[in-house]
Amino acid sequence: xxxxxxxxxxxxxxxxxxxxxxxxxxxxxxxxxxxxxxxxxxxxxxxxxxxxxxxxxxxxxxxxxxxxxxxxxxxxxxxxxxxxxxxxxxxxxxxxxxxxxxxxxxxxxxxxxxxxxxxxxxxxxxxxxxxxxxxxxxxxxxxxxxxxxxxxxxxxxxxxxxxxxxxxxxxxxxxxxxxxxxxxxxxxxxxxxxxxxxxxxxxxxxxxxxxxxxxxxxxxxxxxxxxxxxxxxxxxxxxxxxxxxxxxxxxxxxxxxxxxxxxxxxxxxxxxxxxxxxxxxxxxxxxxxxxxxxxxxxxxxxxxxxxxxxxxxxxxxxxxxxxxxxxxxxxxxxxxxxxxxxxxxxxxxxxxxxxxxxxxxxxxxxxxxxxxxxxxxxxxxxxxxxxxxxxxxxxxxxxxxxxxxxxxxxxxxxxxxxxxxxxxxxxxxxxxxxxxxxxxxxxxxxxxxxxxxxxxxxxxxxxxxxxxxxxxxxxxxxxxxxxxxxxxxxxxxxxxxxxxxxxxxxxxxxxxxxxxxxxxxxxxxxxxxxxxxxxxxxxxxxxxxxxxxxxxxxxxxxxxxxxxxxxxxxxxxxxxxxxxxxxxxxxxxxxxxxxxxxxxxxxxxxxxxxxxxxxxxxxxxxxxxxxxxxxxxxxxxxxxxxxxxxxxxxxxxxxxxxxxxxxxxxxxxxxxxxxxxxxxxxxxxxxxxxxxxxxxxxxxxxxxxxxxxxxxxxxxxxxxxxxxxxxxxxxxxxxxxxxxxxxxxxxxxxxxxxxxxxxxxxxxxxxxxxxxxxxxxxxxxxxxxxxxxxxxxxxxxxxxxxxxxxxxxxxxxxxxxxxxxxxxxxxxxxxxxxxxxxxxxxxxxxxxxxxxxxxxxxxxxxxxxxxxxx
RNA sequence: GCGGACGUGGCGAAACCGGUAGACGCACGAGACUUAAAAUCUUGCGGCCGUGAGGCUGUGCGGGUUCGAGUCCCGCCGUCCGCACCA
Numbered sequence: 001x002x003x004x005x006x007x008x009x010x011x012x013x014x015x016x017x018x019x020x021x022x023x024x025x026x027x028x029x030x031x032x033x034x035x036x037x038x039x040x041x042x043x044x045x046x047x048x049x050x051x052x053x054x055x056x057x058x059x060x061x062x063x064x065x066x067x068x069x070x071x072x073x074x075x076x077x078x079x080x081x082x083x084x085x086x087x088x089x090x091x092x093x094x095x096x097x098x099x100x101x102x103x104x105x106x107x108x109x110x111x112x113x114x115x116x117x118x119x120x121x122x123x124x125x126x127x128x129x130x131x132x133x134x135x136x137x138x139x140x141x142x143x144x145x146x147x148x149x150x151x152x153x154x155x156x157x158x159x160x161x162x163x164x165x166x167x168x169x170x171x172x173x174x175x176x177x178x179x180x181x182x183x184x185x186x187x188x189x190x191x192x193x194x195x196x197x198x199x200x201x202x203x204x205x206x207x208x209x210x211x212x213x214x215x216x217x218x219x220x221x222x223x224x225x226x227x228x229x230x231x232x233x234x235x236x237x238x239x240x241x242x243x244x245x246x247x248x249x250x251x252x253x254x255x256x257x258x259x260x261x262x263x264x265x266x267x268x269x270x271x272x273x274x275x276x277x278x279x280x281x282x283x284x285x286x287x288x289x290x291x292x293x294x295x296x297x298x299x300x301x302x303x304x305x306x307x308x309x310x311x312x313x314x315x316x317x318x319x320x321x322x323x324x325x326x327x328x329x330x331x332x333x334x335x336x337x338x339x340x341x342x343x344x345x346x347x348x349x350x351x352x353x354x355x356x357x358x359x360x361x362x363x364x365x366x367x368x369x370x371x372x373x374x375x376x377x378x379x380x381x382x383x384x385x386x387x388x389x390x391x392x393x394x395x396x397x398x399x400x401x402x403x404x405x406x407x408x409x410x411x412x413x414x415x416x417x418x419x420x421x422x423x424x425x426x427x428x429x430x431x432x433x434x435x436x437x438x439x440x441x442x443x444x445x446x447x448x449x450x451x452x453x454x455x456x457x458x459x460x461x462x463x464x465x466x467x468x469x470x471x472x473x474x475x476x477x478x479x480x481x482x483x484x485x486x487x488x489x490x491x492x493x494x495x496x497x498x499x500x501x502x503x504x505x506x507x508x509x510x511x512x513x514x515x516x517x518x519x520x521x522x523x524x525x526x527x528x529x530x531x532x533x534x535x536x537x538x539x540x541x542x543x544x545x546x547x548x549x550x551x552x553x554x555x556x557x558x559x560x561x562x563x564x565x566x567x568x569x570x571x572x573x574x575x576x577x578x579x580x581x582x583x584x585x586x587x588x589x590x591x592x593x594x595x596x597x598x599x600x601x602x603x604x605x606x607x608x609x610x611x612x613x614x615x616x617x618x619x620x621x622x623x624x625x626x627x628x629x630x631x632x633x634x635x636x637x638x639x640x641x642x643x644x645x646x647x648x649x650x651x652x653x654x655x656x657x658x659x660x661x662x663x664x665x666x667x668x669x670x671x672x673x674x675x676x677x678x679x680x681x682x683x684x685x686x687x688x689x690x691x692x693x694x695x696x697x698x699x700x701x702x703x704x705x706x707x708x709x710x711x712x713x714x715x716x717x718x719x720x721x722x723x724x725x726x727x728x729x730x731x732x733x734x735x736x737x738x739x740x741x742x743x744x745x746x747x748x749x750x751x752x753x754x755x756x757x758x759x760x761x762x763x764x765x766x767x768x769x770x771x772x773x774x775x776x777x778x779x780x781x782x783x784x785x786x787x788x789x790x791x792x793x794x795x796x797x798x799x800x801x802x803x804x805x806x807x808x809x810x811x812x813x814x815x816x817x818x819x820x821x822x823x824x825x826x827x828x829x830x831x832x833x834x835x836x837x838x839x840x841x842x843x844x845x846x847x848x849x850x851x852x853x854x855x856x857x858x859x860x861x862x863x864x865x866x867x868x869x870x
Numbered sequence: 871g872c873g874g875a876c877g878u879g880g881c882g883a884a885a886c887c888g889g890u891a892g893a894c895g896c897a898c899g900a901g902a903c904u905u906a907a908a909a910u911c912u913u914g915c916g917g918c919c920g921u922g923a924g925g926c927u928g929u930g931c932g933g934g935u936u937c938g939a940g941u942c943c944c945g946c947c948g949u950c951c952g953c954a955c956c957a
């Protein structure tokens with residue numbers, strides 16, 4: 001038998017190095033990825049989270065952008081006007097670190113990185129509209145951000161107040177919580193101090209309810225992300241209750257009540273104490289003439305922010321000696337403690353303690369001997385004997401020991417208490433009010449840094465914080481900066497800082513804080529819709545046309561902050577007229593990481609993969625150093641990181657295998673939301689498939705067999721693969737697409753071997769080439785030309801699957817007897833249950849297995865299965 | 871502690887509404903081609919028994935529902951992720 005699929009001796013290997021730049025240039029010259037805003041076709045906006053220009057792209061980027069590009073190219077072929085832009089999240093700390101370490105200008109460093117990374121992305125062959133490229137550090141971008149900041153301020157969405165920050169006394173800078181490690185600055189190693197600074201805040205809490213509610217409508221977001229956001233926003237329903245002090249505190253403004261927030265007013269008769277935060281006004285008022293209280297408050301402040309301290313800290317309190325009256329029984333007095341576990345930032349900064357039904361309150365009560373009274377009895381417990389010792393009961397049940405609430409459910413008791421206390425008056429006002437509370441805090445955006453978007457405010461001794469007039473925007477960063485001295489260079493740049501007040505003209509000073517870089521990334525996707533606009537952040541027609549982003553793709557690490565901030569920002573832009581859309585991302589996909597084996601030498605030092613040679617003896621794998629031949633131990637599979645040296649540089653892969661191979665491997669194997677393990681074998685497998693496609697297509701182009709049955713079978717396989725790939729691309733299940741394509745390649749190979757006619761071979765090869773086009777675009781173009789097709793695959797419409805070919809005339813059903821498979825039966829697709837049953841009973845293996853018995857029951861699930869019960 | 875996800879061959883995985891468990895790929899074994907290697911092609915590949923036809927068994931563990939369970943229910947075990955003094 002001649003081997004028709006065997007490579008022609010004259011056939012050259014596919015040369016990615018030669019082909020890839022050639023097709024990239026062809027696409028560029030044809031301008032096919034430049035997207036017009038006024039195209040009549042339906043729009044599709046696909047976006048991957050834009051990168052921080054750290055220096056070079058890494059495999060995580062390759063995976064992210066390969067996925068986005070599949071969607072973009074597929075949707076384009078399906079007739080959509082696709083927007084697929086790219087930009088740079090270009091402000092941020094690493095540029096300042098580079099400036100300090102290498103004496104380079106942050107701007108120069110950033111733009112050099114952008115140039116490198118742009119080249120790398122272009123070598124991947126991504127179908128991006130580079131004409132819309134933006135960098136957030138460009139004044140042409142951030143001037144609009146400054147303008148919106150001022151408009152948000154005017155609209156009451158920005159506020160200024162003091163807040164506690166982590167202060168690094170060595171670097172003279174504020175640290176984010178993530179930058180504080182074991183209570184020390186991550187760079188300086190200095191003990192971090194808690195400082196009160198005046199800061200700018202975006203009032204994200206104004207939208208807390210809507211941000212939470214609208215999650216329900218984000219059907220194309222992962223449930224996990226919606227849940228994380230919902231928990232982060234942390235909505236709770238409760239009651240604010242005022243407790244009357246038995247005598248007022250304070251010197252000038254007398255404080256007569258303490259307001260408490262509770263989600264469990266039903267347990268009010270179980271109250272044993274009140275606890276207030278160390279920063280509570282009552283504590284402050286008392287501390288003046290109570291030295292021990294003063295000392296206690298200071299101790300609380302010291303253990304404040306550090307995460308580890310919170311985990312281990314004991315519940316501590318200080319009895320103020322004050323007493324409050326129980327709101328449901330004025331003769332009942334409760335002690336008031338200052339406690340280290342009560343947060344001033346949440347609720348009212350005061351809680352009532354119900355030890356029987358809250359573990360923390362119980363721990364506290366047991367420590368200070370305050371006792372407990374169970375007031376909720378679980379349904380399966382006897383009220384008379386129900387006791388609490390050291391485990392609180394926080395579930396539902398029947399009310400006990402609770403006077404007029406007895407025998408109610410917890411829910412009924414909640415309502416009864418709320419209803420009664422809302423009616424009662426204390427000092428002219430109701431004792432209690434129902435209240436919805438959120439865990440979400442306002443978004444502090446002030447950063448004491450140079451490399452960020454300047455906050456466009458001028459501080460004047462007479463006029464206060466004065467907005468920079470819009471005509472004066474942008475407030476640009478000074479170009480000449482030095483990082484020789486710790487602290488923010490903007491503070492030291494007097495020429496930049498000292499300006500006249502825009503309101504009164506007297507000497508004033510600029511705000512030297514810059515904005516959190518999350519602000520930059522909160523609206524870039526909107527800017528992409530009309531990045532050429534000079535006088536406005538957005539064009540309403542463009543932004544309303546393109547948004548929401550149809551498919552947003554990025555890492556799970558942005559599940560909360562970035563995605564929540566962007567959702568806030570869109571709402572704020574809607575209020576100020578820059579968008580008609582409130583939700584930025586209709587579809588969200590969070591992809592997994594790229595992980596790799598780790599390697600260590602005998603001395604325990606990490607060794608990078610390129611220096612390791614793996615030998616396999618059967619299933620055993622052994623590693624050796626390529627130069628010294630010394631044995632290397634193979635360690636855990638972990639996220640690629642420089643510190644563990646388990647990184648593979650995309651440039652190296654593209655140089656040795658080509659971009660298509662890298663893209664194909666990234667999309668194969670693992671489901672996209674899971675981590676993918678980068679292996680040399682896997683890349684080689686992908687590279688083999690590239691050559692195999694090339695061979696198959698070349699062979700198919702010359703096919704001239706005459707086996708009609710082989711042709712029919714191949715047509716069926718091709719159209720099946722087409723329909724399956726469509727379905728799985730739409731659901732972003734790229735690993736399944738890859739499997740369908742392999743199946744088609746196998747079918748094509750078999751058909752060629754069997755002498756398939758030219759027409760069927762050409763059709764199937766054409767479909768194969770179009771199926772791989774979104775994933776391996778360069779190879780696809782090269783194959784397209786080899787098949788003699790004209791134009792670019794990138795511009796070709798998606799082929800139409802012939803549905804008639806997908807329906808089989810005959811179906812083969814498994815036949816089970818008592819749930820165990822015993823035979824197969826092949827019947828016409830339309831065969832009725834009776835016909836199927838007759839066919840099954842006629843089967844020899846069935847008769848044998850029945851051993852003369854008659855089935856008690858015959859279950860025929862059409863098109864699925866037959867089960868005989870005996 | 872609270873919340874969530876997951877657990878399938880040597881490995882990555884597939885299995886849509888409960889209907890043939892392991893598609894597709896990687897690794898590995900056998901063979902062909904080759905002086906040889908690479909590449910390529912053919913073929914095998916969950917485990918156990920059997921020359922074979924075939925049989926038994928198998929989706930973390932233990933129960934249950936069902937004609938039928940990887941899938942549904944209950945109880946464990948393990949891994950990963952998020953939040954964490956939130957009243």
